[in-house]
Amino acid sequence: MTDLHKERVEELYSGYKVFAEEDGTMKEENVINSLRCIGLNPTLEQVELALLDQEKKGPGVITFDNFLKLACYEWDESNNNSTLFEAFRVFDISNSGFLPKDELHTIITSLGNERVSQSEDVIDVINMI
Numbered sequence: 001m002t003d004l005h006k007e008r009v010e011e012l013y014s015g016y017k018v019f020a021e022e023d024g025t026m027k028e029e030n031v032i033n034s035l036r037c038i039g040l041n042p043t044l045e046q047v048e049l050a051l052l053d054q055e056k057k058g059p060g061v062i063t064f065d066n067f068l069k070l071a072c073y074e075w076d077e078s079n080n081n082s083t084l085f086e087a088f089r090v091f092d093i094s095n096s097g098f099l100p101k102d103e104l105h106t107i108i109t110s111l112g113n114e115r116v117s118q119s120e121d122v123i124d125v126i127n128m129i
Contacts, residue, residue: 009068012038014125016067025061031070037125038071046073101126 015038019030026034032047042050050073051062062070091099091107099107108122 011128012068012071013064014128016064018122018125020064025063026067028060028062031062031067034067035070040071042073 015034016026018037019034020026028051031051032042032044035042035047047070050070088099089095091103104126105122108126
C-alpha cells in the first residue's frame, strides 16, 4: 500500500466510501470529486494522467489501493490551502472562520449526487473534521 499513518488511511477511506460503489470500487468519473472531498485539488487532466499509471480492476474502475496511490500524488495545487479557505469563506456568512456541521451537511448533500445526498457517510466524514 503506502507509507501513510493509519489515521490518515482511515480519513482517506471515509472520503472514498462516499463515492464508492456497493462492491467497494469507484468509477473513474467519481475520482476527482472524492480527491477534492479529502482536501486535494487536482485538475481533471492531472487525474486522467495519474489514472493511466494505475492498474485497474476493470475498465473505468479503481480500487481503494489505487485511490491511496492517487491521494499520495503531488498535486500542484493541493498544498495551496488559500484556495480551500477561499472556497469555504463563501459559505462562512458570519465570517467566523467556522461552518456549523448542519450547514456543511447541507452544502455537501446539495451537490447533486443522489448517492451522496442519501448517504450516512457524509455525516461520518463531517464528524471526523
